[in-house]
Amino acid sequence: MILILFGPPGAGKGTQGSRIVEACGVPKISTGEIFRDLAAAKTELGLTAKSYWSTGKLVPDEIVVGLVKERIAKADCAKGFILDGFPRTVSQAETFDIMLSQSGNKLDGVIDFEANVDELVRRLSGRRTCDNCGATFHIITLPPKVDGLCDYCGSELIQRNDDNPESIRTRLKEYSSKTEPVINYYVSNGLLHRVDADRLPDVVFNEVLELLKTVNCGASKEALVG
Numbered sequence: 001m002i003l004i005l006f007g008p009p010g011a012g013k014g015t016q017g018s019r020i021v022e023a024c025g026v027p028k029i030s031t032g033e034i035f036r037d038l039a040a041a042k043t044e045l046g047l048t049a050k051s052y053w054s055t056g057k058l059v060p061d062e063i064v065v066g067l068v069k070e071r072i073a074k075a076d077c078a079k080g081f082i083l084d085g086f087p088r089t090v091s092q093a094e095t096f097d098i099m100l101s102q103s104g105n106k107l108d109g110v111i112d113f114e115a116n117v118d119e120l121v122r123r124l125s126g127r128r129t130c131d132n133c134g135a136t137f138h139i140i141t142l143p144p145k146v147d148g149l150c151d152y153c154g155s156e157l158i159q160r161n162d163d164n165p166e167s168i169r170t171r172l173k174e175y176s177s178k179t180e181p182v183i184n185y186y187v188s189n190g191l192l193h194r195v196d197a198d199r200l201p202d203v204v205f206n207e208v209l210e211l212l213k214t215v216n217c218g219a220s221k222e223a224l225v226g
């Protein structure tokens, strides 16, 4: 199964993606997470990318495309993968199509998580992320049991560099000018499924499960029953 999780920052792609991984047993590739890891490791590429993402700007296509190409060639992607945060421009979508056809693969679907701007700003500004396992919390709607610590691994919760008001504004602008046009690209080839992501994560996930039954979700389809 090859699936794209699409939508603005804060729509819940990461949260829903982790649940889809459990149901379908294929890896989730988050380009944002790759960039954060590369920056933490202080690689040259990571620091170059950070100069864009820390202010909310998109990282240039050539950098992103190279990383995705390398990542999806790894053995764990042989049975499929879920992309979270890629493609984010029409040019990335076109290049991804070429990559897939060169490797004899095809895209099964694109889930577009739609949410209103006030809700996105509320989610992003209150979001806290575990520095170790990546679990996410919200200071009001999903607080950790112990203030500042992850419920799952006990590590420190941090606020992402780009979850500040100025970067959030830039990210939403980048989304509407450069990323939203990608929706039409996938509407035109009949692969887009829209989901109302303003609702609670469990409600959204139930709808995602229904959608997954219609795409090629591989061996663990039984996990989708329910």
Ligand code: AMP
Residues within 6 Å of the ligand: 009, 030, 031, 032, 033, 035, 052, 053, 054, 056, 057, 058, 059, 060, 061, 064, 084, 085, 086, 087, 088, 089, 092, 162, 171
């Ligand atoms: P995310 O974790 O998906 O919110 O991504 C964090 C940041 O990484 C984004 O705001 C972008 O600056 C950068 N980024 C992630 N994926 C891409 C992409 N496909 N194209 C360009 N920039 C990206």
